Amino acid sequence: MQHKLMYFHSKTILTIVMLLTFIASLFSVEWGGELVHAGGWTTMLQMIQGMLQPDFSLEILKLAFMSAWITLAYAVAGMTLAVLFGFVFGVLSSGILLKNRGASHYAVKNFFRGMLGFLRAIHELVWALLFVAATGISPFAAIFAIAIPYSGILGRVFSDIFTNVPEKPLQSLRANGATRLQQLLYGYLPFAAPDLISYAFYRFECAIRSSAIMSFIGLGGLGFQIQLSMQDLHYDEVWTFLIFLIGMVMIVDLWSQMLRKRLVA
Amino acid sequence: MKHTRFKIGFVRGSLLAAFLLMITSWMYIFSVEDADFLRLFSEKNKQFTIEFLQNLAGIGVENPAFTNAESWKSAAVLSFKTLVMSVMAVGFATLGMLLTVIPAASTAASGMLTLSRTRYGWFIYGFIRLFYTVSRAVPELLWAMIIILILKPGILPGAIALALHNFGILGKLCAETVEDMDIRPVRSLASSGASKPQIFLYGIFPTILPKFISYIVYRWEVIIRTTVVVGLVGAGGLGHEFKLSMSWFHYTEVALYLICYVILVFLVDLISEGMRKIAQR
Numbered sequence: 001m002q003h004k005l006m007y008f009h010s011k012t013i014l015t016i017v018m019l020l021t022f023i024a025s026l027f028s029v030e031w032g033g034e035l036v037h038a039g040g041w042t043t044m045l046q047m048i049q050g051m052l053q054p055d056f057s058l059e060i061l062k063l064a065f066m067s068a069w070i071t072l073a074y075a076v077a078g079m080t081l082a083v084l085f086g087f088v089f090g091v092l093s094s095g096i097l098l099k100n101r102g103a104s105h106y107a108v109k110n111f112f113r114g115m116l117g118f119l120r121a122i123h124e125l126v127w128a129l130l131f132v133a134a135t136g137i138s139p140f141a142a143i144f145a146i147a148i149p150y151s152g153i154l155g156r157v158f159s160d161i162f163t164n165v166p167e168k169p170l171q172s173l174r175a176n177g178a179t180r181l182q183q184l185l186y187g188y189l190p191f192a193a194p195d196l197i198s199y200a201f202y203r204f205e206c207a208i209r210s211s212a213i214m215s216f217i218g219l220g221g222l223g224f225q226i227q228l229s230m231q232d233l234h235y236d237e238v239w240t241f242l243i244f245l246i247g248m249v250m251i252v253d254l255w256s257q258m259l260r261k262r263l264v265a
Numbered sequence: 266m267k268h269t270r271f272k273i274g275f276v277r278g279s280l281l282a283a284f285l286l287m288i289t290s291w292m293y294i295f296s297v298e299d300a301d302f303l304r305l306f307s308e309k310n311k312q313f314t315i316e317f318l319q320n321l322a323g324i325g326v327e328n329p330a331f332t333n334a335e336s337w338k339s340a341a342v343l344s345f346k347t348l349v350m351s352v353m354a355v356g357f358a359t360l361g362m363l364l365t366v367i368p369a370a371s372t373a374a375s376g377m378l379t380l381s382r383t384r385y386g387w388f389i390y391g392f393i394r395l396f397y398t399v400s401r402a403v404p405e406l407l408w409a410m411i412i413i414l415i416l417k418p419g420i421l422p423g424a425i426a427l428a429l430h431n432f433g434i435l436g437k438l439c440a441e442t443v444e445d446m447d448i449r450p451v452r453s454l455a456s457s458g459a460s461k462p463q464i465f466l467y468g469i470f471p472t473i474l475p476k477f478i479s480y481i482v483y484r485w486e487v488i489i490r491t492t493v494v495v496g497l498v499g500a501g502g503l504g505h506e507f508k509l510s511m512s513w514f515h516y517t518e519v520a521l522y523l524i525c526y527v528i529l530v531f532l533v534d535l536i537s538e539g540m541r542k543i544a545q546r
Binding site: 010011014015018021022025026028029034035036037040041043044047069072073074076077080117118121122123125126129130133134135136139143197201209210212213216223226227230242245246249250253255258259262263 | 275276279280283286287289290291293294310313314317318346349352353355356359398399401402403404406407410411414415416417419420421474475478481490491493494497498507511523526527530531534540543544546
């Protein structure tokens with residue numbers, strides 16, 4: 001009982017600390033009347049007006065379709081690379097291809113874990129900025145920028161999925177003298193595949209969002225059009241593009257949910 | 266039997282569709298966008314890349330930023346501001362989520378959770394869920410671009426932009442937690458006449474707390490990575506200075522901010538790992 005009570009305490013203390021940190025952070029903002037731009041409220045009204053009457057003229061719709069496709073294409077291309085690299089890194093960092101329980105086993109595993117952590121650490125837009133600064137604007141800047149952090153995330157999750165594969169079928173494979181590669185193909189993959197696919201699809205949704213913001217560095221797509229329209233203060237157009245983006249994300253979200261229901265459940 | 270066949274059909278169809286999408290996308294990028302993979306490795310690009318990396322490393326630069334105590338100091342201040350921004354963002358997102366999460370659970374909407382069905386329950390459920398979807402479909406950067414038109418630059422607009430996006434994600438994750446929770450304690454409280462706040466405090470809160478904390482902490486990890494991005498469009502913090510140094514070609518400063526950024530990310534990962542362990546115990 002005493003033990004239980006202590007658990008409760010640590011959780012409560014954690015909650016209180018989190019709350020206090022948040023409250024402390026609020027003091028860093030000067031809550032005067034100086035927070036809003038001179039024309040801030042008018043801008044907001046105009047924006048709400050634009051939201052109520054988005055621009056659905058044929059020209060804008062055509063442009064929106066085209067940019068939505070560009071955004072989708074970049075997202076898909078980035079995800080293709082991310083899934084490939086994520087899979088390889090996932091297999092390597094889960095250590096399933098290695099001999100058990102050696103010092104080298106842990107060294108290799110931790111090396112790849114650390115590498116995945118590094119890939120994950122930097123946001124895709126920062127990668128994109130660096131690529132553009134190094135090689136100039138090219139679709140590959142966006143694609144690689146998406147692929148790098150996403151392969152880090154996918155690799156991490158894939159390796160967790162591989163380590164959680166049930167042990168019994170693997171033991172039977174091992175007892176029958178399967179090589180490490182055969183174990184991967186016939187033991188790990190069949191069990192892990194549903195989880196791998198459903199997680200990759202979930203990330204695909206995120207990739208669309210990431211690809212939309214790649215426009216910030218000058219690559220086409222929905223985000224680019226939004227930025228242009230915003231600079232021209234055409235908020236009705238902004239909302240048309242935003243609706244396209246939201247719609248696309250929602251469709252992929254729905255797709256991945258339907259897939260997940262059938263795969264995992 | 267028929268059901269199983271449909272199940273497999275849908276999965277196969279999805280995989281096929283995904284595969285086709287991949288091929289068309291790559292073909293489009295290579296043909297229409299005229300992306301030349303080999304040109305990426307041309308002599309000129311190689312030169313540029315080497316030059317850029319040398320600039321980052323401060324080779325041949327007088328007084329690079331990362332050997333200068335002054336710039337380290339200002340970078341530390343910026344990092345702290347960025348950290349504060351991320352905490353504020355998580356706080357706002359959590360606040361919004363906590364206010365809406367119970368009606369956004371289908372078990373609450375159907376009246377199963379509290380044993381009291383209201384006529385407008387499903388309407389509120391749908392409304393909040395739509396709100397979640399829209400707010401998470403718009404990336405942080407776009408929220409920031411919109412908000413920066415209204416609010417003056419600083420860490421507040423950045424925090425709000427990050428909060429808006431993460432509010433939708435946290436809301437969805439946490440509403441699903443509430444849906445999956447064991448409703449028996451809540452029902453027993455409700456049937457013995459507990460009021461709504463009492464039900465929340467004694468029935469729901471203790472059950473979902475560990476899950477909620479782990480989600481909040483997980484979003485915090487993501488947010489600290491994204492703070493730089495909202496900074497790029499003018500919300501304060503590391504990202505803002507990063508962008509400025511980039512456009513002034515002060516590459517050693519860029520390198521310094523990148524170092525600070527990575528340190529910040531690993532620090533938050535470390536703290537959140539510890540918090541998650543405490544929450545899960």
